[in-house]
Amino acid sequence: MNLLYHGRKISGILSVLPSTISKFDDEAGNYSFPRDKTMRLKSVMGFNEHRVVPEGVCVSDLCVFGIERLIADGKLEKDSIDAILLITQSPDHFMPPTSNIIQGRLGLKRDMICLDINQGCAGFEIGLLQAFALLDQQEIRKVLVLNADVLSRKTSKQDRNSYPLIGDAASITIVERSGDDIPIHANVQMDGSQREALQIPAGGFRIPATPATAIMKDDGSGNIRSAENLVMNGQDVFSFVMTEVPPMIQSLAAYADTPLEKIDYFLFHQPNKFMIQKLAEKLEVPYEKMPGNIVENYGNSSGVTIPVNVTVNLGERAVLERLKVCFAGFGVGLTWSSILMDIGKMDFCYSVNFE
Amino acid sequence: MQEFYKKLADILEVETVSRDSPVEDFENWDSLGVLAILAMIDSTYKVSISSAEMTKVRKVADLEDIVKTKMAK
Numbered sequence: 167m168n169l170l171y172h173g174r175k176i177s178g179i180l181s182v183l184p185s186t187i188s189k190f191d192d193e194a195g196n197y198s199f200p201r202d203k204t205m206r207l208k209s210v211m212g213f214n215e216h217r218v219v220p221e222g223v224c225v226s227d228l229c230v231f232g233i234e235r236l237i238a239d240g241k242l243e244k245d246s247i248d249a250i251l252l253i254t255q256s257p258d259h260f261m262p263p264t265s266n267i268i269q270g271r272l273g274l275k276r277d278m279i280c281l282d283i284n285q286g287c288a289g290f291e292i293g294l295l296q297a298f299a300l301l302d303q304q305e306i307r308k309v310l311v312l313n314a315d316v317l318s319r320k321t322s323k324q325d326r327n328s329y330p331l332i333g334d335a336a337s338i339t340i341v342e343r344s345g346d347d348i349p350i351h352a353n354v355q356m357d358g359s360q361r362e363a364l365q366i367p368a369g370g371f372r373i374p375a376t377p378a379t380a381i382m383k384d385d386g387s388g389n390i391r392s393a394e395n396l397v398m399n400g401q402d403v404f405s406f407v408m409t410e411v412p413p414m415i416q417s418l419a420a421y422a423d424t425p426l427e428k429i430d431y432f433l434f435h436q437p438n439k440f441m442i443q444k445l446a447e448k449l450e451v452p453y454e455k456m457p458g459n460i461v462e463n464y465g466n467s468s469g470v471t472i473p474v475n476v477t478v479n480l481g482e483r484a485v486l487e488r489l490k491v492c493f494a495g496f497g498v499g500l501t502w503s504s505i506l507m508d509i510g511k512m513d514f515c516y517s518v519n520f521e
Numbered sequence: 522m523q524e525f526y527k528k529l530a531d532i533l534e535v536e537t538v539s540r541d542s543p544v545e546d547f548e549n550w551d552s553l554g555v556l557a558i559l560a561m562i563d564s565t566y567k568v569s570i571s572s573a574e575m576t577k578v579r580k581v582a583d584l585e586d587i588v589k590t591k592m593a594k
Contacts, residue, residue, distance in 0.1 A: 207553055329551065387552065401572035404556055409569045444560050 168421050169352040173297040176346035178241060179484070181477040181517040182232040182336040183464060190330050197326040202214050204326060211331040212439025212458065216465025218318040218328040224258045225314040226267045228336035233272055233310070236338060241514045244272070249279045249309040253289035253469050255498070256316045258283060267404045268312070271416055272300070279306075286364070287435050287497025289313050289469025290339075291505050294493075295352060297341035311339040313469040320366055322382065322391035328398050330440045331438055333465020337473030351422035353414060354503040363402045364498040368393035403497065407441055411496050412448045414504055418492070422506045428490060429506070431480070431490050432456040436471045471497060475515045476509075484515040528565065529562060529581065531555045540582040558584075566592055
């Protein structure tokens with residue numbers, strides 16, 4: 167469905183990246199495949215380095231670190247936060263909500279709303295859309311959209327299908343009313359009939375964790391994982407993205423009456439480099455307008471790849487200039503969503519290492 | 522479909538492929554090879570093939586038939 171908003175802006179983005187760098191070359195020996203076969207994947211899929219959290223680090227740790235940094239850097243006042251929207255699939259606990267944990271750890275005011283949203287690859291868009299809606303309320307002036315995941319902890323190190331690309335990260339995006347009337351066009355679609363394309367089968371209430379669900383098994387193609395690990399059907403996800411994403415972008419551009427050539431950047435979720443290149447080709451967009459360098463340098467951190475894309479590739483430009491950008495996320499759910507909006511003149515746009 | 526065979530041979534890094542070639546005989550018919558083939562079929566013939574359909578492919582002929590059937594729809 168098409169969605170339309172007015173008078174909303176992103177006033178700052180901070181990315182929080184774990185300091186630990188894991189290198190594909192060092193991991194190649196973990197897989198059951200011959201090394202030369204594994205190395206073929208490197209250039210095509212963009213497997214190089216990815217950031218993973220040290221043992222025991224949780225989503226709230228990354229978010230609290232980032233918010234404290236913003237407060238220390240003079241970019242954010244503690245009492246100004248009226249809402250926290252945390253989009254994650256790796257909460258600290260089943261209950262309470264991790265957004266409440268973050269609020270409590272930071273000692274934020276009680277007169278606010280905290281919400282956890284279970285979304286992944288399209289989590290940046292879903293979070294923004296919710297923030298835009300909350301800002302209809304006069305008493306809500308500043309919304310923190312927190313995208314954070316530590317899914318490396320749920321991914322088997324012997325699963326060549328997923329481990330080389332998985333990344334951990336968090337981002338803090340501040341959304342406020344803009345005072346202007348510039349439209350923001352968006353769309354969102356869901357297909358729960360394909361819910362098994364990306365999942366963590368066991369460990370919830372449907373299949374509780376037991377010794378049996380922890381057994382590591384070969385899936386028949388040489389990847390070894392347990393039912394408690396993240397599992398992805400790469401072929402089906404690829405076919406879904408190639409089938410659904412280009413028409414979604416074409417339709418968004420038509421809805422906004424904006425030809426693709428007028429868009430400065432296509433800041434898309436980055437499952438792997440191969441998929442981003444194929445999307446650029448299919449949409450006939452130059453590669454330099456659709457950066458694909460996040461997954462090979464930081465990994466696929468689910469909904470966090472887009473904010474990382476903005477802080478790494480635009481950085482200061484998002485503070486100094488105004489740019490017309492198209493965000494698009496697609497994956498788990500299945501969920502796919504895109505937003506066409508102007509960004510720029512932000513108060514801040516940078517990345518920090520989590521220590 | 523001459524072009525189809527040529528493109529398949531390029532991806533699989535072999536001299537030629539024929540209708541009767543069993544796909545498991547190709548060394549490069551692995552997850553990466555299959556993904557590259559799906560991408561080629563998507564961009565050249567504008568059809569998309571699911572993993573369930575792909576696992577039923579035994580010979581190159583099976584794949585060619587899926588593509589032709591989907592293109593006719």
